[in-house]
Amino acid sequence: MIGVSFVPFHSMASLCKIFLVFCLFNLLASVWPYPVAVHSASDVPINVTKHFNFPDFSFSNNPRLVHDVKLLGSAKFSDEKGALQIPNESQEIDIRHQAGRGIYSFPIRLLDPRTKTPASFRTTFSFQINNSTATDQGEHGGSGLTFIIVPDEFTVGRPGPWLGMLNDVCENDYKAVAVEFDTRKSIEFGDPNDNHVGINLGTIISTQVVNVSDVGVSLNDGFVYRAWITYDGPQRRMDIRLGKANQEDYPSKPIFSDFMDLSPYLNEYMFVGFSASTGNHTQIHNILSWSFTSTSQAFLRFPSDETCQGKILLENSTTTPTPPRKSAKNEPPRSFLIFVAAVALALALFIGFYFISRHRRNASKLNTSVETEIHMPRPPNKPRRFTFSQLASSTRSFSEIELLGSDSRGEFYRGKLSNGSQVAVKRFSAEFLNTHGADKRRMLKEIKGISHVRHPNLLPVRGWCQDNHEIMVVYDFVPNGSLDKWLFGAGVLPWTRRFKVIKDVADGLSFLHTKQLAHKNLKCSSVFLDVNFRAVLGDFGFVLLGAESKQFESAVCHGADVFEFGVLVLEVIAGRMREEKEEGNPEERNLLDYAWNLHQTDEKVKLVDRRMGSLINLEQAIRVLEIGLLCTLNEDKGRPSMEQVVEFLLNLDKPIPELPRTRPIALFPYNSANTGLCNSYSCTF
Numbered sequence: 001m002i003g004v005s006f007v008p009f010h011s012m013a014s015l016c017k018i019f020l021v022f023c024l025f026n027l028l029a030s031v032w033p034y035p036v037a038v039h040s041a042s043d044v045p046i047n048v049t050k051h052f053n054f055p056d057f058s059f060s061n062n063p064r065l066v067h068d069v070k071l072l073g074s075a076k077f078s079d080e081k082g083a084l085q086i087p088n089e090s091q092e093i094d095i096r097h098q099a100g101r102g103i104y105s106f107p108i109r110l111l112d113p114r115t116k117t118p119a120s121f122r123t124t125f126s127f128q129i130n131n132s133t134a135t136d137q138g139e140h141g142g143s144g145l146t147f148i149i150v151p152d153e154f155t156v157g158r159p160g161p162w163l164g165m166l167n168d169v170c171e172n173d174y175k176a177v178a179v180e181f182d183t184r185k186s187i188e189f190g191d192p193n194d195n196h197v198g199i200n201l202g203t204i205i206s207t208q209v210v211n212v213s214d215v216g217v218s219l220n221d222g223f224v225y226r227a228w229i230t231y232d233g234p235q236r237r238m239d240i241r242l243g244k245a246n247q248e249d250y251p252s253k254p255i256f257s258d259f260m261d262l263s264p265y266l267n268e269y270m271f272v273g274f275s276a277s278t279g280n281h282t283q284i285h286n287i288l289s290w291s292f293t294s295t296s297q298a299f300l301r302f303p304s305d306e307t308c309q310g311k312i313l314l315e316n317s318t319t320t321p322t323p324p325r326k327s328a329k330n331e332p333p334r335s336f337l338i339f340v341a342a343v344a345l346a347l348a349l350f351i352g353f354y355f356i357s358r359h360r361r362n363a364s365k366l367n368t369s370v371e372t373e374i375h376m377p378r379p380p381n382k383p384r385r386f387t388f389s390q391l392a393s394s395t396r397s398f399s400e401i402e403l404l405g406s407d408s409r410g411e412f413y414r415g416k417l418s419n420g421s422q423v424a425v426k427r428f429s430a431e432f433l434n435t436h437g438a439d440k441r442r443m444l445k446e447i448k449g450i451s452h453v454r455h456p457n458l459l460p461v462r463g464w465c466q467d468n469h470e471i472m473v474v475y476d477f478v479p480n481g482s483l484d485k486w487l488f489g490a491g492v493l494p495w496t497r498r499f500k501v502i503k504d505v506a507d508g509l510s511f512l513h514t515k516q517l518a519h520k521n522l523k524c525s526s527v528f529l530d531v532n533f534r535a536v537l538g539d540f541g542f543v544l545l546g547a548e549s550k551q552f553e554s555a556v557c558h559g560a561d562v563f564e565f566g567v568l569v570l571e572v573i574a575g576r577m578r579e580e581k582e583e584g585n586p587e588e589r590n591l592l593d594y595a596w597n598l599h600q601t602d603e604k605v606k607l608v609d610r611r612m613g614s615l616i617n618l619e620q621a622i623r624v625l626e627i628g629l630l631c632t633l634n635e636d637k638g639r640p641s642m643e644q645v646v647e648f649l650l651n652l653d654k655p656i657p658e659l660p661r662t663r664p665i666a667l668f669p670y671n672s673a674n675t676g677l678c679n680s681y682s683c684t685f
């Protein structure tokens, strides 16, 4: 018989442990910048509200204007007019075919994901469409203006009849909702005339149109108009009113009032603002004032240890001393999470005391049964082995439809596991395996090594498959795709976002290196953006360089990772690929050469992606560019470690080691002279 005193002692200890873990979780949850998915039976409904008001768009009345409203594409604040203007006529030589957006910088909670109930909101804004400034190049009459609800705050849609609404980045996955004030008749989109209001749900073709000539409005006659848009989320009713702004009266009759279900087009957090465009015809769209209020219902809930983020957090709290750092300013309302966490913490305390006192009572009654099933947070999904047929059926037999991308090393497929979760499967090509995976056993060891580490900036490896003479690796699926699509595609990533990506990548790499692992395949297409646009590293190399000792091999690989990181930094800052295609200036074709040449002539500014416009901290960008160049130095000439790079990026105002004035003669991913490894995998420079 186990001693009677042992049982209560044991239970007490585990209880304390659980209690501590729970408290720790809540504490972490309060600093975790993203919403944590949750479930519980007895949730308390609360209202989450958001309100902001811009009486005008002048800097004197709104000292935080540039902070609060993000301008994208061709847009500006006109101080003398107190307006948000699209397009920006001072920046463009030709304001034809321009698109711009002005977006409130912080996300708004517009959907309760659990009940799928949209938020209720009211917004009113005054606007003036100004024709008289049309330049010689264009005829009068641009495309129009929208009030827009979008999933992101850094892309611009297409110009012309597209009104800057839809963009090409995510193809059919980009869900935007807009109320358009359209001043051109686009027959292909079914417009009735050149003076209408339309409601656009995820597409430029309006589901509802109103001929505003009927209410005596002529959108582009130069008068200032005011629009009121009211949405009742639970009833799913939209009401739009439009009138001359100087009359100030709320129009008694709506121009539209009907059932309108926005929920299929909403994410929990969205961004609101305006977009406008010009085509062959030009005009300036001015927003003169704007106020917005929203209310959405939420439920106070316990963060659950079942969620993926919760698991990563728990695991991470034991492997790294610090919780994930606060991201830029675009996270969901923090106060709400802190509130949830505080309530949960209080409840945890209460429950903890309750159980402890109950156990004391039980102990005093010498009750020896351990009646409470203690539910420890389960460890993260253990990476596992998949069979060939499991992966084949999850990817529809590696069908073309599921192909996400391919490179010299193999193909990426989207897949759906039998438990419903989405994955991305890397299927290495036979050619790659023949040249690099000769020692399959060691390659699998590498795969398993990486699959056992977890970090917020590393794409989780779900498992692997070694079957049929093939090797495949199964990753979590990342809906926003890889960085190259965002960087070299149609949209324009703003500087803050690029800087965050660079820091995320540095953090991920540095963590890998502390675990004696290396990425070995770092490039823009192996960096992915998760739903919150946090950068995560995936598509690991897993190749072995064939070096004799593990220590030597890891030193070589770390050096190579740092080098590739340096080139990636250049790509992110310049918004161009490391190797440009045939067209263009041959001197600029190789990005690394070009960057060093610009450094030599002290013209590094030229490398910075001009598409970012004025939304850039140039000093910061140049400093980061220098850190990137530092990473491409030869190892014996001062290439830093990733740990040092993370330090540099954290303290941008502190000096970094000086770059040589001129470009080193030969730049190599690693010092190949004494290893002969350069024919190995990525020596493309």
Ligand SMILES: *[C@@H]1O[C@H](CO)[C@@H](O)[C@H](O)[C@H]1NC(C)=O
Pocket: 045, 046, 047, 295
């Ligand atoms: C939330 O807002 C709705 C509508 O404004 C109101 O009916 C409800 O009573 C509010 N609930 C709480 C908990 O404040």
Ligand SMILES: *[C@@H]1O[C@H](CO)[C@@H](O)[C@H](O)[C@H]1NC(C)=O
Pocket: 192, 193, 211, 212, 213, 214
């Ligand atoms: C729009 O309304 C105006 C004024 O009522 C009318 O003359 C015009 O024909 C209408 N246009 C369409 C396409 O219905």
